[in-house]
Amino acid sequence: MQPANLLPLIGVLIALVFALGYGKSRALAAPLGGIRNLKSLPFYYGARAAIWCGLPALAVLAFWLGFENKIIQTLVIGGLPAELQPDSAGRASLVLSQISNVASGALPPDFVPPGIVAAADRLQGLRADSRLLMTLLVIAVAVLGGFIAWTRIAPYINAREKYEATVQRLLFACAAVAILTTVGIVFSVIFETIRFFGKVPFTEFVFGTSWSPQTAIRADQVGAEGAFGMIPLFVGTLLISAIAMLVAIPVGLLSAIYLAEYASPRARKIIKPLLELLAGVPTVVYGFFAALTVAPFISGLAAAVGLEASSESALAAGLVMGIMIIPFISSLSDDVINAVPQSLRDGSLALGATQSETMIKVIFPAALPGIMGGILLAVSRAIGETMIVVMAAGLAANLTVNPLETVTTVTVQIVTLLVGDQEFDSAKTLAAFALGMMLFIVTLALNVVALRVVRKYREHYD
Template sequence: MQTANLLPLVLVLAVVAYLLAYSRSRAVAEPIGGIRNLKSLPFYYAARASLWCAIPALLVLAAWAGFEAKVIQAIVISSLPSELAPDSAGRASLLLSQISNIASGRLSPEFAPDGVVAAAELLETLRAQSKTFMTILVLLIAVLGASFAWTRVAPHVNAREKVEKTLLRIFFVCAAIAILTTLGIVFSVIMETFRFFQHIPFWDFITGTSWSPQMALRADQVGAEGAFGVIPLFTGTLLISVIALLVAVPTGLLSAIYLSEYASKRVRSVAKPLLEMLAGVPTVVYGFFAALTVAPFIREVAEAVGLAASSQSALAAGLVMGIMIIPFISSLSDDVINAVPQTMRDGSLALGATQSETMKKVIFPAALPGIMGGILLAASRAIGETMIVVMAAGLAANLTLNPLDTVTTVTVQIVTLLVGDQEFDSPKTLSAFALGMLLFVVTLLLNVIALKIVRKYREQYD
């Protein structure tokens, strides 16, 4: 049975175990005067049985799915004749691909050696046996776990304590996985960044004003000397992000103030969902809008007033990106403003302040930490955007502050460097990891600043 079919079956068995344990707990409680004489409610006995059924079976299923392919591949490779045995990891990968294609029928066995054909037959047999054994083992463990928990339904068993401890361990494991995943990502990026700086000096990367990641393939090749200065990329990133924030911050903040303090309930019920729909539009749609509508319009307007404008410009990308991040600022600011206690509003109005003065002098300062957090979150979103920049601002790494020129960003260059077949020993490819690490540090600093702002002002209004 396939893993995708086995997983729902285990969940169904867990539901069955829940129902059986629930009915048994009520049956056990009847002779002793009802469920009030049980150590725990029937729900906890049923939940314990469900956990005993599902968790061990899912762990075995995950372990089997994780190691099955490697074990089978090792057995298949070891079964090859000595003259076909691969002498490198790359050769082994190609040979396994050929064997897999023959086993699946995508490649005819007529043009393959007999040893490879025999290995393909062995691969197909091992896969079928593995699925059979996995199905039997997982279902057996699920049934045994449910049976054990069912027999442990007794008045003196504190099932609530055991269920809560199990759930606490599950929550801890989930949190640990999230943390370890983050550390793994950061560690892998750091290692590749360190390899990049073994080829390119750190200060040349940080202070360089030219970005042209081209490396010579031959010693006599002309015109392929790379330049890895990051300043043009960060200049383009900041230019587009600033334009986007200049559009999004006033619009989003003022719309949040209107919706929370001045709009009627009917207007708010219609306008707020429509405004938040902007967050659900795919970025590629914004990119089409920027490339086909906004960029040509900006070029025509610029030419009409005698200015030179590129067909792809930072202004077009920034304007559309600003529209995209309006819901981030508007929705978060609206929630924060509504969270300000009503007593603060009432006190200000009772002292004779107008609604506008109350907004400026009381509500806005109290909501400032959350508003700043929303703005910095939107800034991080703008810095990490790729699709709009690719379609509306171009790929040229120009060091300019002119919003009518073509620029590029850090994220766009990361995508460009990692597209296609790349060799991960080349400084050109490794530079993508250095850019990613630098971008990670910048966004981390923005988050730290946001936390400091929130903590500083929250103490004054709590």
């Protein structure tokens, strides 16, 4: 049984055990004179039994799914003939991808060696056996846990305390999972980055001005072993993000000020939903708009005034990205401005200030921490955007600050490096992790700066 089908079954078992526990607690309370003589309400007895049924089963399911693929892959690779045994981690990844494609029908068996076909059949068999064993084990654990909890229901047990203690531990576990996941992501990126710097010097990556990760065909080409200078990528990222922010921050912020302070209720009801519709447009649609409308318009306009512009440019990508980000800044800033206490407005107006003076000197400084948070979110959104850049700015890693030329960004190159079947022990693929690590450091620095600004102003207006 597939996990997607197993989860509803576990839900049904949990509901059944809850009903049985609830019914038993009420049945035990009847001879004692009613539920007032129980240590807890019947709901808590049923909920405690449901937890005993659901949590162990879900834990077994998560554990099984976490290690299933790794174990099956190890068994499949170990069963390959000696001539097909991979000699490196990257080669093993390619062989496993080939076996999976044959097993799924994406790759015809006639195009691969017989050993790969046999391994694909074994992979399918192991997956089927694993699903069957997982289903039986999860159901058995759920039934056993529910039965044990049902037998332990007694009037003298304080089920509410045990239920609340379990829920508290569960909430702590959820918080711990979020933290540990973040730590795991960071350390996995760090380890792969260290492997990359074992192949490419750190100084070449950080200070290099050429990006050509593919291996050159001729020795006289740029970077016969690949050029891994990150400066063109980060310059392109900052250029497109800066253009987007120059569009999004003024328009979004002024829109928020108008909607919060000047617009009539009727105008606000019409304009705000229309403005927020921009946030629901898929990025690929923005990419089409940038590639088919904005980029040709900019190219034609530049040619009309005597400038040379590429058919794909940073300006086109930045302008459309800025339009896409407007709702992030506008909506968040609007909410923050409306959250400023009305007493500040009344006090300023009572002292003779105009509405515009009140906005500039009282409301805006009070709302600045929240506005900075919205801008930071918008900057992170701009830095992480990929589709618009691919369609409107291209893939060429040019070191330039001319917005009319083709550039690329860090995220686009990360996607490009990891597309298709890749060997994860080559400098080309490991470069994606190094770029991700540097992007993480830059984003972290932006967060630190924003937090300092927020704390500085929050001290005055809390």
